Every structure is written in C-alpha cells, then in structure tokens.
Amino acid sequence: MPDYPSFTLSTIGIIHSCYKEKFGIPRQPGLVTESTARLELIPPYNRLDTLEGLSNFSHIWVQFIFHACLTEKWKAKVRPPRLGGKEKLGVFSTRATHRPNPIGLSVIKIGRIYQEDKKVFIDLYGADLLDGTPVLDIKPYLPYADSIPNSKGGFAPTPTQTKNVLFSAEAKSQCEHYENLHNREITTLIKQIIEQDPRPSYLSEQIDREHGITLWDVNIKWCARNDHLEILRIEYK
Template sequence: MSEHFKFQQIGIAHSCYQQKFGIPRQPGLVTEATASIELLPPFNRLDTLDGLEGFSHIWVHFIFHQCMNEKWKAKIRPPRLGGKEKIGIFASRATHRPNPLGLSVVEVKGIRQEGKQVFIDIIGADLLDKTPIVDIKPYLPYADALPHAKGGFAPLATPLTNVNFSELAIDQLKDYKDIYDRDLQPLIEQVIGQDPRPSYLKGSEGREHGNQLWNANIKWVAKANQFWVTEVQFPRSVKDEQVQNAQRLQDCE
C-alpha cells in the first residue's frame, strides 16, 4: 500500500553555501562553515527550544529543495568510488532520492532571538542557503555514536588537498575582511580542499572553477595535484551588499 505524507516546514537555513557546487558531501567536514536555522511561525518561539542548550549537537532533517524536480535512479555512481562503480540508491547519501529528505548532525553554537525571529547558530553544516528545515532533534552520544559501526565503501574522510592563494587573492581576502569583518581563507581552504569537482573532472588541470561562499565568488584551478585560488570577487562596499540582500529578499517573497 502506497502512503503519502505531508510535512510542515519549521525553519529555513541561512548558510555560507550559495550554490550546490562546493558543499561538502558530509556534515562536519568543513568546521569553518557557519550557518543558522531560522524558525518560522508558529515555531519561532524560544520555548520550542527549551532544554536544547544542554546538547552540543543536533540532528537536522531537511529537504533537498533544488533536487525535487530531478528523477532518482535505482543505482548511482558515488564520488568516493571515483564515479566508476555503481551502488544502490539506498546504500548511498545521494541527493537525488525517491523522497528528497536530508539528514545532518551539526554542532550547536548558540540560540538567539532578534525581535520576533529565533535562530539556532550551527557549525559544520552541509546545507545550501535557503534549505527548508522540517525537523530538529537532539543528538544523543550514548545512542547515536556507535564506535564499532562499519563505514562500507567510505570508512574514513577523504584527506584535504593543499590550497594555495595568488598574491591577488591574498590582497582581496584582506580587503574582504576589512569590509565585512569575516576571514574567508580558512573556509575556502576547507571547502576547496575537499575537491568538489565531479569525478569526470578529477584528472583535468587548468580549468577554472568557481565557488560562491557568502557573497564572494572564489575562482580557482587545479595544478600539479594542488589547488590555486586565483581571484576572490565580491561587492566592494557595504552599500553594494545591502542592495544585493534587498534583491534576495524580493526573490524569496
């Protein structure tokens, strides 16, 4: 018997990841990735989070909202196997699923209220900006951490690739920090160091790639088994940023 269920969105993610390309394939791998979950009415009340301050981590249930119109396949080629071997969809964490549900464990940095808005600030998220959140549960170390569990074809995290910066990029990062009071370099090193390229481009060098992190467009290339950040593009004034934020709000309405 086939059943259909309807979920109510309880929140929305505000994340440094402005595009799918570059998001780490698992949560917790990019510790410099900060984000927040904004609770939506009628859940935007601090009493819905009463007691959560005693937990260091939470499970976040969310929707792969940019994959909802794409068809799922019974077998897929996971990046960890080089994109050459196929496994079953339910033996993977692929985003294209029969039901577009995601699950991540993230660290809780804090809980805050700004007027009628309630936020959970989190660390190590793998959430695309504006991701719909459908549930939050506390992480229980005694039940959720299983030291003898097996990791199948992905038993360990992939080592980071070294990330270098051109003189231009270093100067631009300094300017960015002066303007926005945010140090992007550690985040860039962790995100690009994961090698977000699709499997069919792993062996290619010299091709320019771009990652949108917060309001900056990071340009980089692969060269001699390393990555080089060539340029960091971003609005040069707070006024420019305010105009962009206003446009984003209009797009969400």
C-alpha cells in the same frame, strides 16, 4: 497493490547559509568547520519555548529537504563521488541527494539560540546545507546512542584525503581586505572547502581549468595544478 499511506510534512524552519549554490558544499557535515549558518524557525514554531533545554546539547540532527534537486528524478543505482564515479551502488546504500523522498539528515554543531526582531534562530557550525534549505525537524544528538563504536563504513570507512591548497598573491590580498571589511573569516573557510576538491569525478584529472564557488556575496575562482589546488582571485557578485 496495497494502498500504502502517504504523508504531508510541514517546514519548521529555513537555513541561512554561506553556500549559495550546490557546487562546493562539502559532501558530509563537519568537514568544513569554518562554515557558518543559521536555522530560522518559522511560524507557528518560532517560539523560544520550543527550544528550551536545547542549549544543554552541543549538536543536533537536522532533517531537511534537498530542495535544489526536486526537479530531477531518482534512480535505483547511482555513482557515489567517493568511488570516483566509476561504480554504481543502490541509492539506499548511498547518501545521494536524488532519492525517492528527497530528505537529508545531518548532525551539526550548534551555537547561540536567540530571538532577534521577533524571529528565532540557532547558530550552526560545520553545516553542509544550501542557503534556503527547508528544515523538517531537529532532534538533539545523544553521544551514548548515536555514536556506535566498531561500526562499518562500507565504501567510505575513513575521511577522504584532503589536497594541498595555495593562494595566489592576489587572492591572499583580497581575502585580507574582505575580512577587514566584513569582520568575517573567509581565508580558512575557502581553504577547507577547496581542499576537499569539490570537482565532479569527470573533471578530476583536468588541470588549469578555472572553477567558481559562490560564498555569501563573492565568487571564489580556483583551479587545479599538477600538485595542488590554487585560489586565483575573489570576485564580488
């Protein structure tokens, strides 16, 4: 066998995100526009001059490590959730997290670029990244080159259809209290996450089973009903 090269890469930054666990993270970036995150650059890359000119762009490509999947082995064929877990495709034909090299790629809207207590941050919007995600590199998104008209989307040519989400009276009151207490929008964030129906395919037909999703310091309890998904209550962790 030829001696193919291998490489060692350095982490340039860490993601601070509202998503504290894998369950509930949208399967693509930009689907949950209310989600917020920050990219913190770490030494020796935590210098504002490394980001000079980036504020002229609206989006960046973020290359990162699926760090919560490092202990799980990759498989040549996987079951994409988009196909209901019923069909297998080659891993390189999907965006599965379990890959030979656990590298992810997301295009994300950026906001403020700033320094705070000698730390350098970029605000991110619509990110699909777990809290603590190691970042390998960022590059500006170029609309003329990165957006390809008439391209084919394979088994996922269009977004999935979202589901109707309703809040119980208790959950609605708790969301209002949380927003007043923390000055942080959570009602729309919860709705956008749950309407994607993050349940694994083998649970997609079950109703009235309670699920939980952790956002920041709260656990969102919800379940599927016959014709909608219902937010039951919010529990502080």
